[in-house]
């Protein structure tokens with residue numbers, strides 16, 4: 316392990332580097348291995364798995380945009396039981412610790428899912444409260460601090476595994492929701508899920524995505540992601556997994572400096588399947604060259620702000 320890249324997240328959860336795929340952009344890393352050595356990833360984060368199988372939304376459900384893409388997949392997945400039996404064992408064999416991203420349509424589904432995945436070999440759960448492509452985009456748990464508090468309390472009472480709550484930028488109450496998640500027992504947060512967006516085919520007179528609105532990801536949302544992490548870092552101390560448009564090692568450093576504890580690489584994986592592996596390697600090279608560690612990089616803006624306040 317490169318000591319400069321050591322990424323302690325929680326007691327008992329330390330990654331060898333802070334780079335992992337964002338949920339939904341890398342399956343369970345099984346295809347990534349066809350392209351190169353995914354063992355170099357700090358962790359694997361799975362596509363959202365829900366208690367019941369889901370077919371997802373009708374096509375077209377992807378559209379490219381300037382500096383990004385829109386998706387409205389609708390959490391297509393084989394369901395938790397099939398995933399645990401057929402996919403997870405192969406993902407665990409790859410080497411990096413596996414974080415399972417869990418979705419659900421109701422509190423009861425999340426509760427059942429959290430209980431079901433204990434002792435399956437995953438190191439943590441990412442609780443997806445923020446998919447904009449289901450339930451009419453209502454995001455009940457990610458926009459209402461009270462609802463978030465209740466689900467966080469209920470799920471943390473049922474889990475020995477650390478829970479990272481994946482939150483949405485599509486609310487003006489992000490900091491309140493983040494604080495509620497932590498008060499309820501979330502050990503970490505993932506920021507951010509996609510921004511609501513739309514693409515229009517005016518010639519055909521219809522949206523480019525069948526469902527109309529969709530989630531925007533890619534470099535276009537990087538400034539929004541940095542802003543969310545920076546603001547939430549002011550109000551919580553738990554680890555934040557930062558995600559939103561990361562393409563370069565400079566981007567990784569910006570996210571860490573803004574307050575992320577580790578980063579997730581998403582949309583870039585669609586055109587560069589080894590983007591996460593490359594960024595882990597480049598981060599190691601940069602740290603060695605500049606003589607700093609990942610921990611030195613973390614929350615640099617927070618330290619600057621404190622220094623400014625103190626003077």
Ligand code: SIN
Pocket residue numbers: 339363386387388389390391443445446447448449508509530
């Ligand atoms: C989807 O499957 O629709 C995307 C997942 C997400 O945005 O959380």
